[in-house]
Amino acid sequence: xxxxxxxxxxxxxxxxxxxxxxxxxxxxxxxxxxxxxxxxxxxxxxxxxxxxxxxxxxxxxxxxxxxxxxxxxxxxxxxxxxxxxxxxxxxxxxxxxxxxxxxxxxxxxxxxxxxxxxxxxxxxxxxxxxxxxxxxxxxxxxxxxxxxxxx
Amino acid sequence: xxxxxxxxxxxxxxxxxxxxxxxxxxxxxxxxxxxxxxxxxxxxxxxxxxxxxxxxxxxxxxxxxxxxxxxxxxxxxxxxxxxxxxxxxxxxxxxxxxxxxxxxxxxxxxxxxxxxxxxxxxxxxxxxxxxxxxxxxxxxxxxxxxxx
Numbered sequence: 417x418x419x420x421x422x423x424x425x426x427x428x429x430x431x432x433x434x435x436x437x438x439x440x441x442x443x444x445x446x447x448x449x450x451x452x453x454x455x456x457x458x459x460x461x462x463x464x465x466x467x468x469x470x471x472x473x474x475x476x477x478x479x480x481x482x483x484x485x486x487x488x489x490x491x492x493x494x495x496x497x498x499x500x501x502x503x504x505x506x507x508x509x510x511x512x513x514x515x516x517x518x519x520x521x522x523x524x525x526x527x528x529x530x531x532x533x534x535x536x537x538x539x540x541x542x543x544x545x546x547x548x549x550x551x552x553x554x555x556x557x558x559x560x561x562x563x564x565x566x567x
Numbered sequence: 568x569x570x571x572x573x574x575x576x577x578x579x580x581x582x583x584x585x586x587x588x589x590x591x592x593x594x595x596x597x598x599x600x601x602x603x604x605x606x607x608x609x610x611x612x613x614x615x616x617x618x619x620x621x622x623x624x625x626x627x628x629x630x631x632x633x634x635x636x637x638x639x640x641x642x643x644x645x646x647x648x649x650x651x652x653x654x655x656x657x658x659x660x661x662x663x664x665x666x667x668x669x670x671x672x673x674x675x676x677x678x679x680x681x682x683x684x685x686x687x688x689x690x691x692x693x694x695x696x697x698x699x700x701x702x703x704x705x706x707x708x709x710x711x712x713x714x715x
Contacts, residue, residue, distance in 0.1 A: 431584050438591050445598030449605055463693035464654075467700045468609035482592075537690035541635070541683035544692070545711040548615065553631065557615040558707075564606045564691055 436525070459483055465563035475530055476517035478510055480547045482535035491543035495552075496526035502548035510554035530558035611696040613707040629675070631666060633659075634712070636681040639691050656698045663702035678706040685711050 460481055472535040481494035492499045495506050510531065531551035535544045547560055601690065634642045641659060650657040658669035663679075670677035679699060683692050699707055 420638040435591070437585075438588070438595065441590060442598065443594045445595060447601050449598050449601045462608065463690040465611055465693050465700070467697050468611045469629060469700065471608055471610050512625070535689045537688065537693070538687045539689045541689050541692050541711050542685040544689050545685075545709070548709065552615050555714075558665075559615060560610045560611075560612045561693060561696060563609050563611060563697075565607060565609055 428506040434565045441519055459513055459549045460534055461538070462565055463532060463563055464465075464565070466565055468563045468565070471562075473557075476520045477530045477532045477560075478513040479515065479532045479534060480506065480510075480551070482533060482539050482547055484536040484543075485540040486538060491539055493547060503543075503550045505546070507553045510551055510556060514554055527556045527558060531556045531562055532560045532562060534562040581687070611700055613696070613706065613709055614705075615708060628669075629678070631663075631677070631679045633679060633681045633695055635681065635687045635691050635695060636654070637684045637686045639687065641691070641695060654694055656694055660698045660701050661694070663698055664703060667702045667704055676706050677702075677704045678702055679708075679711045681707065682712050707711065 460483055478495070483492040483494060483499070484490075485492070490501075493500060493503050493506055494500070495509055500506060516528050531548075531554075533544060533547050534549075535547070544561075551559060621692055632644055633646070636642075636651075641648050641651075641656060643659060648662065650654045657688055667677050681692060696707065696709075
């Protein structure tokens with residue numbers, strides 16, 4: 417009894433669908449690898465927290481980067497790709513970001529506008545607290561801290 | 568001198584599938600390995616203390632205070648937990664898990680405030696926030712103590 421595929425000959429190994437599948441898997445792995453790499457800011461070494469939650473990218477948020485210069489022992493606050501020495505300078509910018517972001521808020525997935533603080537692991541807690549104070553003055557009470565899963 | 572002339576009987580040098588599959592396999596293997604090693608950005612959440620409405624009755628709950636010293640020493644309600652070099656904080660994690668279970672049994676929210684010294688490293692605060700995430704304590708606020 418002949419196998420499937422019809423015809424007289426035996427079913428042959430089909431190269432074309434195999435290439436399709438291979439390329440699809442390749443694109444999948446390329447996407448998940450590069451999507452994560454793009455987010456990493458080289459100037460900031462995020463602290464490690466293996467038990468932290470997955471990032472919620474659906475939320476309306478303002479991202480505050482807190483850089484640390486160990487040589488000068490000086491912190492810098494980065495918001496929208498601009499660096500500031502004083503956290504108080506962030507307040508009007510965060511207020512504006514909140515007003516714009518709150519228009520995108522929906523009931524379930526995106527309940528409140530939040531501030532996401534990406535602080536260097538070596539930065540003293542004082543500077544993270546200053547960034548939180550700036551967010552509080554701008555009327556943002558929901559604060560999240562960015563971490564990485566491994567070193 | 569003899570000139571090289573392609574012989575039509577040898578067959579045309581067409582597109583070779585086998586080496587292409589080899590290359591695709593190697594590239595795929597590379598990305599598969601990289602996908603496991605890639606650093607993933609995660610997040611820890613906290614809530615700043617806000618203004619509570621005063622018209623209704625207010626429930627008073629036990630608030631746990633975690634202090635972080637400049638040398639990395641972590642204390643829960645003034646009781647030292649683990650060593651300053653311990654990154655996993657197992658003692659703090661187990662104590663917080665017990666506190667959370669007790670709070671759930673009493674149907675009261677577990678509230679924790681982290682007070683860090685100004686010059687303590689931020690990574691130590693994240694270690695404590697990670698321990699709180701393990702215990703599933705969500706009402707967390709963070710502040711720094713002023714130097715005396």
